[in-house]
Amino acid sequence: MTKIMVDKISKTLDGLYTLADISLTVGENEIVVVLGPSGCGKSTLLNIISGLITPDSGTIKIDGADYTGKTARVSYMQQKDLLLDSRSILDNVTIPLLLKGMTKNKAQAYARSHFTDFGLVGFEHYYPRQLSGGMRQRAALLRTYLFASDIMLLDEPFAALDAITRRKMHLWLLKLHKHYQSSILFVTHDIEEALLLADRVYILSSRPAVIRRELQLDQTAAFTPDMKMDLLAILEEESNDHF
Amino acid sequence: MKRSTNIGYNLLPGSSLLLVLVIWEAAVRINDIPLWLLPAPSRVISTIVEIWPLLVYHSTTTLLETAYGFLLSIILALLIGFLLDYVSILKQAVNPVLVISQTIPLIVLAVLMPLWFGWGMLPKILIVMLVCFFPITINLMKGLDSSDSDQLSLFRSMGAGRWETFKIVKFPAALPAFFSGLKISATYSIMAAVISEWVGAQRGLGYFMTIQQKSFAIDKVLAAVIVICVLSLLLVKLADVIEYVLVPWNRRTLTDSNN
Secondary structure: OEEEEEEEEEEEEOOEEEEEEEEEEEEOOOEEEEEOOOOOOHHHHHHHHHOOOOOOEEEEEEOOEEOOOOOOOOEEEOOOOOOOOOOOHHHHHOHHHHHOOOOHHHHHHHHHOOOOOOOOOOOOOOOHHHOOHHHHHHHHHHHHHHHOOOEEEEEOOOOOOOHHHHHHHHHHHHHHHHHOOOEEEEEEOOHHHHHHHOOEEEEEOOOOEOEEEEEEOOOOOOOOHHHHHHHHHHHHHHHHHHO | OHHHHHHHHHHHHHHHHHHHHHHHHHHHHHHOOOOOOOOOHHHHHHHHHHOHHHHHHHHHHHHHHHHHHHHHHHHHHHHHHHHHHHOOHHHHHHHHHHHHHHHOOHHHHHHHHHHHHOOOOHHHHHHHHHHHHHHHHHHHHHHHHOOOHHHHHHHHHOOOOHHHHHHHHHHHHHHHHHHHHHHHHHHHHHHHHHHHHHHOOOOOHHHHHHHHHHOOOHHHHHHHHHHHHHHHHHHHHHHHHHHHHHOHHHOOOOOOOOO
């Protein structure tokens, strides 16, 4: 079943033709990665799907219903963790539950039940600035998950982490995805990350972004060096104008 | 290494102050400067002890005026800050008025206020307010503007309303700046009350100083000055303590992550 359907989205942002006729789908319990060069409009695409900005043309359908320009349906995690300095980790991750009208006690109990899986046990009452980068991202991911667990948009969530922590987070995310049923749309400009996480990859061109290629990945098969070279060639070609 | 610098930091301010006092004391004694011109620090201290009840009597008035003025300026700053954040177009209209209010020479207002509001406490409270509300308001406004725009759009994407976003994101983020403003105001607040008392009052440290100054009791004037300094420092310390309690996430003692 199709969870997200992006249908012929175009957008001109601040006079820049950014997205040209983008169509893609995310199926149930699927991890779809959108891979593209820096500045190609990946974040704009997520902003449109989340409802923060309205496309010039095209529609966003979620579970078959029109959600073009409507917020508060899917959860959206940006590059920065955006945790509030003023609140403890527990109080940060419960914000979406409180916004939905859950009582504080219920929200805290529900959030606490996820702390083990998200590797945050023992840090409930720490402030964000007391945590490491990896933990902050996991806390942000938990907040994202608690807002809407069925569909999550992740915008380069691990880009700011060091290589080792990033790899740990990848494995952790895959493990987590096995027993949490979520449809994830993951945006990145890192090929390794895309190949590691995705069930399916869309490769975007540079601005104005169009879909250059769609790639179905079989998680059990190894990626041939040829495949990687192919992808690298596309990305490199598309990045040329930005050097 | 760290230990020795810590000791240095603790001793340096005290020792420099002590050095100034020693030089002052020595200069007065060696040159035999008359009491009505410049008393030695030792004399000022013995005067404080001698006239203590008088100092307490006048301090209570000054402190009361300061407290009223200070509290009212906090309330005024919060009102202006919230209003300008809510109706952002007002910011351009109100900002020049705020700045101009600070360019009026304080002493002129202190002279004119009693004509308009009498010789009681009111004109003093108004002067304290005029001095105090500006740093608090400006810092609060800066703090409210400091929120990350991505943070705000995250809350928008979660369907949070304007008031919820203000309560959860903007106001807490503004608190550290608000307290910086509060501490600046605290240093000036007592001085503002004293200036307005100097111009005309029946009680208060400013009034006391004018009387003593006219009879060349410089030791008593300086005794009052020391009381003013101490009270101002205590007020700043009080703001520090309140910040420590209300803004626990910004405490310097919190260990930062070392990633």
